[in-house]
Amino acid sequence: MIVRALIADDEPPARSKVRKFLQARNDIEVVAETGDGIETIEKTLELRPDLLLLDIQMPRGDGFDVLREVYRQEKPIVIFTTAYDEYAIRAFEVEALDYLLKPFTSERLNAAVDRAIRSLEKGKESTEQVARLLDGLRASNRIQRLLVRADGRIFFVKTSDIEWIEAEEKYVFLHTRSQRHMIRQSISALEAQLAPASFVRIHRCHLINLEALQEIVPWAHGDYLAILKSGVRLNVGRNFKDNLLRSVAGEQPSV
Amino acid sequence: MNAYSAKSDSERLETTPSLPGRPAASSGAERRYWIQLSDINWWIVLFVYTIGAVLTAGTVYTSGLAQGSNMPYGYPLLWEFTGHYTIFALVPLMVLGFSRLPIRRQNWYWTVPAHLLISVIFGVIHTLLMLLTRRGVYSLLGLGVYDYGQMGYRFLMEYHKQFIHYWLVYAVLRVMAHYRESREQERRAAALELKTSELQRELAQVQLQALRSQLNPHFLFNTLNMVSSVMYEDVDRADHMLSALSRMLRMSLEKDLATSVSLRRELEFVRCAMELIKARFGERVLFDIECSNADEDVMVPSLILHTLIENAIKHHDLEREPVIRVQARIVRKESMLTLDVLDNGPGIEDVSSAMNSGVGLSNTRQRLHALYGEEYQFEIKNRPEGGLHVHLGIPLTAEPPLVAL
Numbered sequence: 151m152i153v154r155a156l157i158a159d160d161e162p163p164a165r166s167k168v169r170k171f172l173q174a175r176n177d178i179e180v181v182a183e184t185g186d187g188i189e190t191i192e193k194t195l196e197l198r199p200d201l202l203l204l205d206i207q208m209p210r211g212d213g214f215d216v217l218r219e220v221y222r223q224e225k226p227i228v229i230f231t232t233a234y235d236e237y238a239i240r241a242f243e244v245e246a247l248d249y250l251l252k253p254f255t256s257e258r259l260n261a262a263v264d265r266a267i268r269s270l271e272k273g274k275e276s277t278e279q280v281a282r283l284l285d286g287l288r289a290s291n292r293i294q295r296l297l298v299r300a301d302g303r304i305f306f307v308k309t310s311d312i313e314w315i316e317a318e319e320k321y322v323f324l325h326t327r328s329q330r331h332m333i334r335q336s337i338s339a340l341e342a343q344l345a346p347a348s349f350v351r352i353h354r355c356h357l358i359n360l361e362a363l364q365e366i367v368p369w370a371h372g373d374y375l376a377i378l379k380s381g382v383r384l385n386v387g388r389n390f391k392d393n394l395l396r397s398v399a400g401e402q403p404s405v
Numbered sequence: 406m407n408a409y410s411a412k413s414d415s416e417r418l419e420t421t422p423s424l425p426g427r428p429a430a431s432s433g434a435e436r437r438y439w440i441q442l443s444d445i446n447w448w449i450v451l452f453v454y455t456i457g458a459v460l461t462a463g464t465v466y467t468s469g470l471a472q473g474s475n476m477p478y479g480y481p482l483l484w485e486f487t488g489h490y491t492i493f494a495l496v497p498l499m500v501l502g503f504s505r506l507p508i509r510r511q512n513w514y515w516t517v518p519a520h521l522l523i524s525v526i527f528g529v530i531h532t533l534l535m536l537l538t539r540r541g542v543y544s545l546l547g548l549g550v551y552d553y554g555q556m557g558y559r560f561l562m563e564y565h566k567q568f569i570h571y572w573l574v575y576a577v578l579r580v581m582a583h584y585r586e587s588r589e590q591e592r593r594a595a596a597l598e599l600k601t602s603e604l605q606r607e608l609a610q611v612q613l614q615a616l617r618s619q620l621n622p623h624f625l626f627n628t629l630n631m632v633s634s635v636m637y638e639d640v641d642r643a644d645h646m647l648s649a650l651s652r653m654l655r656m657s658l659e660k661d662l663a664t665s666v667s668l669r670r671e672l673e674f675v676r677c678a679m680e681l682i683k684a685r686f687g688e689r690v691l692f693d694i695e696c697s698n699a700d701e702d703v704m705v706p707s708l709i710l711h712t713l714i715e716n717a718i719k720h721h722d723l724e725r726e727p728v729i730r731v732q733a734r735i736v737r738k739e740s741m742l743t744l745d746v747l748d749n750g751p752g753i754e755d756v757s758s759a760m761n762s763g764v765g766l767s768n769t770r771q772r773l774h775a776l777y778g779e780e781y782q783f784e785i786k787n788r789p790e791g792g793l794h795v796h797l798g799i800p801l802t803a804e805p806p807l808v809a810l
Contacts (some may be wrong), residue, residue: 161630161631161685162687163635163637164634166637166638167633170637210724234622234623252627252630253633305724
């Protein structure tokens with residue numbers, strides 16, 4: 151069989167070296183080369199390669215951001231490449247995933263590709279490991295960006311730029327200081343993803359970034375109002391009041 | 406625009422321990438301390454005078470017995486208590502006098518006579534006080550009129566004792582002051598030792614971080630990977646990269662790089678690093694060093710420029726601004742060497758807190774402080790057109806700066 155591969159790396163010479171190595175084999179077809187996170191997501195979803203040679207450090211979304219997005223629809227076999235990233239390497243070791251330390255030799259690359267092809271033929275068993283890797287990264291607050299699709303383009307919004315998140319039916323709106331982005335995800339799923347990044351649910355429909363919170367003031371009938379640094383005022387749901395106060399107390403004992 | 410001067414929080418290292426006694430005279434070159442009224446526990450002094458009164462009354466009484474007198478013990482007791490307590494009342498004035506008019510090696514020829522005169526005045530006052538209180542007590546107890554004999558002789562007789570007393574007070578104050586001073590010196594020595602070891606620790610920390618950043622593993626491995634890739638396409642370019650990398654490695658292996666280097670070396674290091682960074686980023690990085698009138702032999706803290714440039718590149722957000730522009734300007738201005746690093750990155754939201762928490766910047770500030778004390782400038786501000794401007798000024802020296810310990 152011919153395996154369709156995509157090479158993602160932000161350094162053109164590094165990509166061409168991998169391509170050169172892969173072209174020396176007769177069982178690989180390189181379908182695309184990409185240089186950043188967004189491009190990699192787009193090409194992967196469009197071309198649906200079997201194998202992804204994925205660099206971790208890239209502009210516009212790193213390798214993990216790419217996987218988190220791609221894995222909702224596509225599950226290619228992934229060979230991670232990195233020059234130096236202790237954190238990523240530990241994560242790969244935990245899930246026994248294959249990774250290549252750059253610079254690598256053609257022998258080392260070929261061995262990894264051979265293994266990938268074998269697992270492709272057997273039926274992709276490594277997808278579970280990748281899913282577990284993503285779970286592990288989520289728990290350790292590695293999520294620093296959320297992917298947004300708007301007006302036919304996709305881009306990342308930094309979680310630190312988000313002040314609050316509003317749920318509306320099947321969508322949520324991410325509010326940054328100057329903009330509002332819609333994404334198709336449930337607020338509960340987002341809450342689970344963003345909890346380690348100091349986001350707290352304050353209402354059935356509201357999730358706020360504690361970094362953006364100015365104060366919490368008592369309102370009528372024992373209700374509370376959360377006031378953000380930007381001046382936005384949000385109701386604190388009765389069932390979420392304790393949750394918010396607990397989070398705030400954990401952060402700043404003075405409040 | 407938000408500018409922050411590093412000088413504001415350097416008091417931490419400058420505070421000298423506060424002293425309980427004020428310096429006695431500002432004229433002397435040496436700092437000497439004298440005992441103030443508040444330094445004395447007056448209850449103890451009162452106790453001493455009471456004991457003194459009882460004991461001297463005992464001697465008067467017993468010597469009367471020896472001479473066959475049958476005077477009751479109450480009389481000498483009354484005399485001595487009035488005598489001692491009136492002088493006790495005058496002791497604070499003496500303490501004040503000695504602290505206002507301290508006797509020093511360089512002024513004794515007029516202060517000692519002055520104190521002799523003061524002691525005479527004290528004597529007269531004390532004798533009069535004694536006379537008045539005894540008369541008062543006598544009339545109160547109905548003992549008749551107190552007769553102190555011929556007052557001319559009495560003043561003279563009492564002055565003998567008062568003279569001894571006056572100088573005894575001086576001696577006691579002297580001893581107390583000396584004791585305090587030596588205690589204070591010990592305390593200050595201990596504080597100085599603490600400050601020194603703190604500074605040394607800080608310096609060691611800073612140097613360790615500097616050493617680490619020279620061989621930033623990210624940089625090293627990325628460069629090695631780059632060379633390994635470029636090699637297939639362009640052998641000459643790969644060769645250039647290896648040569649730049651080895652020059653950097655060689656410089657960073659030099660032992661003395663941890664403190665300061667000549668500007669020439671620093672620039673060479675930075676140029677090598679930039680060459681490698683350019684090889685990696687290609688068109689995405691524009692880099693420019695301007696070093697117009699500065700003598701390249703002047704000493705600068707090692708890696709000072711490199712850290713700032715590395716910082717600018719590290720914090721650059723390629724998503725917002727696809728091309729990294731870093732400009733470094735080195736200018737000699739009178740006795741200072743100024744280094745300005747400008748970038749087109751995202752800038753800093755909170756300039757003053759970044760100064761303290763941003764690892765690169767606070768590290769730089771600590772190093773500057775350890776090397777130059779207060780003699781440096783360090784400011785960061787957001788540029789109006791976007792990006793960050795870091796300004797450094799260090800004193801010009803051809804010698805390595807003395808470590809401020």
